[in-house]
Amino acid sequence: MIDVRSATVQFGGVTALKEVDLAVDRGRVCAVIGPNGSGKTTLFNTISGFVSPTAGSVLVDGRDVTRVAADGRARLGLARTFQTPRVDVEATVRETVLCGFLPSTRSGLLAALIRTPRVQREERRLATEVDELLERFGLEGHAGHRLSELPMGLVRIVDVARAMAMRPKYLLLDEPAAGLTTDEQQLLVSEIRRVAGEGVGVLLVEHNFVLVQDVSEHVVVLERGAVLAEGAPGVVAEDPRVVDVYLGVTDEDSALETT
Ligand SMILES: Nc1ncnc2c1ncn2[C@@H]1O[C@H](COP(=O)(O)OP(=O)(O)O)[C@@H](O)[C@H]1O
Numbered sequence: 001m002i003d004v005r006s007a008t009v010q011f012g013g014v015t016a017l018k019e020v021d022l023a024v025d026r027g028r029v030c031a032v033i034g035p036n037g038s039g040k041t042t043l044f045n046t047i048s049g050f051v052s053p054t055a056g057s058v059l060v061d062g063r064d065v066t067r068v069a070a071d072g073r074a075r076l077g078l079a080r081t082f083q084t085p086r087v088d089v090e091a092t093v094r095e096t097v098l099c100g101f102l103p104s105t106r107s108g109l110l111a112a113l114i115r116t117p118r119v120q121r122e123e124r125r126l127a128t129e130v131d132e133l134l135e136r137f138g139l140e141g142h143a144g145h146r147l148s149e150l151p152m153g154l155v156r157i158v159d160v161a162r163a164m165a166m167r168p169k170y171l172l173l174d175e176p177a178a179g180l181t182t183d184e185q186q187l188l189v190s191e192i193r194r195v196a197g198e199g200v201g202v203l204l205v206e207h208n209f210v211l212v213q214d215v216s217e218h219v220v221v222l223e224r225g226a227v228l229a230e231g232a233p234g235v236v237a238e239d240p241r242v243v244d245v246y247l248g249v250t251d252e253d254s255a256l257e258t259t
């Protein structure tokens with residue numbers, strides 16, 4: 001379980017998070033929603049280790065990781081995507097997904113340079129696993145395409161595939177559905193469900209409440225850095241305070257509409 005305990009984050013005079021508690025269980029999808037600026041990305045960064053909380057703590061499977069850097073948390077099984085994918089746009093889809101596997105390869109650099117039989121076996125195993133992931137995410141037709149040639153929606157899906165290549169215990173997704181077509185969103189939703197079904201704990205930071213209702217078991221609503229409401233998606237959607245927050249923002253931001 002990822003356990004965020006009373007996390008507070010201050011940036012100068014701005015309190016981006018206020019005493020937020022959050023739990024992400026293995027095998028379940030937990031969503032964090034809220035208007036722009038409500039602290040979703042800050043909470044996400046606090047969990048993944050890109051932001052240090054001013055107060056409070058983050059535990060992963062019972063271990064306090066509050067002072068563990070992001071790469072250390074990745075080794076503990078946390079994989080994340082970025083709201084703006086941090087990918088090399090000149091790399092191909094295949095190369096990008098392959099990169100996700102690299103931290104888990106076993107051979108040393110010298111063995112890799114002289115391509116020992118073990119390295120060759122490992123390369124074949126990786127090639128097969130990359131193919132499987134590409135197929136699973138509907139990317140096999142794009143394997144040789146550079147990311148610069150793809151629409152942003154597909155780049156996000158490539159980024160999710162790269163994160164899954166790390167075989168994480170927890171998958172943290174920051175607004176993965178932004179810019180996706182309806183079909184791509186459906187693909188993403190079914191992949192998120194499948195990933196959770198395999199025992200991965202998923203934290204989904206998302207603006208689009210329709211997608212959240214579709215895929216998550218538990219929803220946490222942030223407003224101005226604090227938890228406004230939480231519970232099952234159906235319950236949260238009917239909460240008048242939540243409706244207020246969403247009706248108080250611009251049309252573009254209003255994600256509660258179900259049409
Ligand atoms: N690195 C930062 N430095 C200063 N202020 C920040 C920083 N990151 C976020 N904030 C502020 O913290 C608040 C929450 O931002 P953020 O977590 O990005 O919200 P969300 O992801 O919900 O849109 C906002 O007021 C934002 O301006």
Ligand SMILES: [Mg+2]
Binds near residue numbers: 040042083
């Ligand atoms: Mg954000």
